[in-house]
Amino acid sequence: MKPLFLPPNPVQHFYRGGDRIAALRGITLATDRQPEEWLGSTVPRFGDSAVGLAVTADGTLLRDLVAADPESWVGLSRGSEASDVGILVKLLDARQRLPVHVHPDRAFASDHLNCPYGKTEAWFVLDAEPGSAFYVGWKDDVDPGELDSRRESQDSDWMLAHLNRIEARKGMGILVPSGTPHAIDGGIFVAEVQEPTDYSILLEWSITTSTREESHLDLGFERAMSAVSTSALSDAELTNLVTSAGTSAAEPRVRSVLPEAADPYFRLHQAAGGGGSTTEVEGGFAVILVTDGNGTLAFEGDAVQLNRGDALVVPHAVGPWRVEGTASVLIARPGRGWPATLGSDGVR
Known part of the structure; x- marks a missing residue:
């Protein structure tokens, strides 16, 4: 896949x-x-x-x-x-x-x-x-x-x-x-x-x-x-x-841009390439939005081109992947521990 x-x-x-x-x-x-x-x-x-x-x-x-x-x-x-x-x-x-x-x-x-x-x-x-x-x-x-x-x-x-x-x-x-x-x-x-x-x-x-x-x-x-x-x-x-974690410029790493209390419900991370660096991203289902720049989303044996404004879904079966080039992406995932966390409301 x-x-x-x-x-x-x-x-x-x-x-x-x-x-x-x-x-x-x-x-x-x-x-x-x-x-x-x-x-x-x-x-x-x-x-x-x-x-x-x-x-x-x-x-x-x-x-x-x-x-x-x-x-x-x-x-x-x-x-x-x-x-x-x-x-x-x-x-x-x-x-x-x-x-x-x-x-x-x-x-x-x-x-x-x-x-x-x-x-x-x-x-x-x-x-x-x-x-x-x-x-x-x-x-x-x-x-x-x-x-x-x-x-x-x-x-x-x-x-x-x-x-x-x-x-x-x-x-x-x-x-x-x-x-x-x-x-x-x-x-x-x-x-x-x-x-x-x-x-x-x-x-x-x-x-x-x-x-x-x-x-x-x-x-x-x-x-x-x-x-x-x-x-x-x-x-x-x-x-x-x-x-305010996302208010500074994106760097070649993965960072959370939501409060920690969101984690049981969903997660949103920002990843960026740039400077010749490659940013490693863990596998798992994700919805991705390219907010700036361009580059590639590389995974085992293959890659897809990324351009500003692209939206993608990444299947779990893709496994770990990488952001290369100048692309800055938002990565949205289900909550930590999902779906075992269903049935609870823990925020606040």
Whole structure:
């Protein structure tokens, strides 16, 4: 087996954006509401059977390839969930503020959505306009009844005022535990890694093309709100969700660009060639994005050319590989110990 290139896979959404995805991936978007690209996805959008699924260069769904040979793709013999790769990777390019929203944890998803995964996620900043920010977690404990009232009145100012504001910087990594309310300013472009679901509860929908009835996972708000934390994030907890590890120039080595607390859910590393050096990368299923430069991804007996904007999936069976040349790549993998870690929520 060898790594497979992924053709562009833009997704139409309820918010504007996508021009920086188009520039990176060398494509022209059909509308100004294609602010996401799903990379290496074997799961579709919530409520849809096809949107978001990754297709390989010959037109085959990645989901079908993995299901046909999970041993080679992820190193496991699996049953009914043979297409599970343990991770979903996106490019997210917001040209308007994303609404305040929340993703459920694994316990909620298991009880109400018949799924072992929640949606803990993390962002690695590829670009950010000056002054743009993330909003993550409540500053102080919030009364559930007041939150219900502010949600129904769509009081955006109240919600944002009660969330922690984190100014965005290129190269920073932010972990967003399931249950944590959050939003993203327009002007921010991130690579997003997350558990492989599309579960979102919108506390704020009026700034998008979505509606109230599309905002609670078809569960009704009375049930859906039990997935939403109303507790404050302490200063220490907030600090542990942010890392600046990727803000310095990439070097010929592999480094993690997310907080350590992300490791049970997913991992995101940055590797770079350059200076005549070769960077060794461990084997295992991975989704790769070339963010800069060019070079080769070399593995036993073969190699593929890498250019800025390329996206690839690397099967487990490829084994260890190397980055050569000037290419800088992001490497997304399932959580450490996956899938044995399923069934637990350990962040925070």
